Amino acid sequence: MxxxxxxxxxxxxxxxxxxxxxxxxLTMREHVAALETAADLDGLPDFYGGGPVTVLEKRVAALLGTQDAVLFPTGTMAQQVALRYGAERLGVPAAALHPLGHQEVHERHAYAELTGLRGIRSTTAPRNPTAAEIVSLAEPVSTVVIELPLRDAGFVLPTWRELVEATKAARGIGARVHFDGARIWESAPYLGRSIREIAALADSVYVSFYKTLGGMSGAVLAGTADLTEYARTWRHRYGGHLFQQWPVALSALAGLDRELxxxxxxxxxxxxxxxxxxxxxxxxxxxxxxxxxxxxxxxxxxxxxxxxxxxxxxxxxxxxxxxxxxxxxxxxxxxxxxxxxxxxxxxxxxxxxxxxxxxxxxxxxxxxxx
Missing domain, CATH: 3.90.1150.10 (Aspartate Aminotransferase, domain 1)
Known part of the structure; x- marks a missing residue:
């Protein structure tokens, strides 16, 4: 445009x-004014982490019920790291992706171009894959990605039962489960479960702060301590370990307070x-x-x-x-x-x-x- x-x-x-x-x-001045209501701006900013960044990471980990969470500048970077982690830990350089999923449509196939992974279609139907489709994948995959909701199919969600069955099927074939949860916050009412219950079905979850919550930018990758230690290493290698991110962290915290x-x-x-x-x-x-x-x-x-x-x-x-x-x-x-x-x-x-x-x-x- x-x-x-x-x-x-x-x-x-x-x-x-x-x-x-x-x-x-909002204008830039309005964004800055909103930060003043989110925290005491007389405090010291983060320095390659810490400060409000650590506060945000701990809060999101608590909301999702995960061991830890890592702030990333973009969801594209966070999702690459999640797929890379699965491929390296399981030794299978392929992931099950939906052709309408964010990695295929909006990330310029970064997982393949930068990480060398292959994408295997999980289904061609305009919805997330079913358990039967996951079991029937033509070859092994390290990670099955489920986007909640699947935006480019119309923001559609599976039922809770379908989601539970799909995640069980993924583990049954030896794969990890990654939730592209850019909009997971608004998935809870339809699924009829809390955010913690939903996130508990996955091995890793990515969430966004500027979608729905109205933050300036930023995303978090959440999961086990092993995942997040790996994620911090690769965030640095991808150039995402920024000197200061306090405006992003404070606007995300404000969004969690105001919009969630x-x-x-x-x-x-x-x-x-x-x-x-x-x-x-x-x-x-x-x-x-x-x-x-x-x-x-x-x-x-x-x-x-x-x-x-x-x-x-x-x-x-x-x-x-x-x-x-x-x-x-x-x-x-x-x-x-x-x-x-x-x-x-x-x-x-x-x-x-x-x-x-x-x-x-x-x-x-x-x-x-x-």
Whole structure:
């Protein structure tokens, strides 16, 4: 996306009185001001670890119920280390990955290019692999990756029983289990278990701080003491052992305080929003109802037209609907991802339906002009 369009979207969203999908972008000054509410800024910063970084690592380890946790600058780096660890410990240079998983779609195959591992498809279905599919893998793997939720299939989750069976099957074939838990925080309501119970099914878990929690950046890889000792070594080798990360650590801690308790409410309200959007003419929602506070939404218009109409409504009427439309595989449709966060809680189902109708009116006017 061109920088000019990104800037236009951010400017329009910041000026809106009401936001249906997502959260209002913060300025750098607002980010810094938020840190002042998270901790005493008169304390000393971290020095290659320690300080607020250690506080964050210990807090996440306690939340997940793991022996330890390691802060990484990016999830891409953390996930490479998790897969490398499994391959070296088990002597099998292959991992079971979903073709829609983050490592395949959004990390430029870093696990293969930098670590030399091979990716074995765990399934081609738009969901995480089942126990039967894991048992039927064509060759041995050191790690089975399960993404909770599977974002590029529509933020979909297995049932608790399916997840338990899949992790048992992975260990039955001699593999480790790694949870790509960038959004694991919002998976708990659908699975009906605590974060600790979910994480206990895996040998390693990666979590993100800027997704959902609203942190500046950063991720944690959590697991056994042996894993985290290995992870600290490889974090340094990959260039991720940074001199100071206190802004990242403090913003993550603030997100855990502020957003984590509200996630069940977000997930519940996403179902209200999705139900209202699904009633619009030609609209499609997946999954229905949503498994988390995010879901996919389709309308029968070109993406360029939708993006322009949505921005026009934001700039002229002060209402943000949902941005980032892209042309879908279904001819004539475009798709976006809807995120029900704090601002969405202000919307009733009737208001969602009304603003959807207003957007359709703008779209029809634009279509008639062209």
């Amino acid at each position: 061109p920088d000019s369009l990104i800037q236009r979207r951010q400017t329009a969203m910041r000026a809106c009185d009401r936001i249906l999908s997502g959260v209002r972008p 308790p509200r996630i069940p409410e977000y997930v519940a309200h996403a179902r209200v929003i999705a139900g209202a959007l699904a009633t619009l003419p030609g609209a499609r929602v997946h999954p229905e109802p949503p498994h988390t506070h995010q879901f996919r939404f389709w309308l029968p218009y070109p993406a360029a037209v939708l993006n322009e109409a949505m921005l026009t409504m934001a700039e002229k009427e002060g209402v943000w609907f949902a941005g980032g439309w892209s042309d879908a595989d279904v001819p004539g449709y475009a798709m976006t991802e809807v995120t029900a966060a704090g601002p969405a809680l202000e919307w009733t189902a009737a208001e969602v339906g009304a603003i959807g109708v207003r957007l359709l009116d703008l779209l029809n006017q634009e279509t008639q002009r062209t």
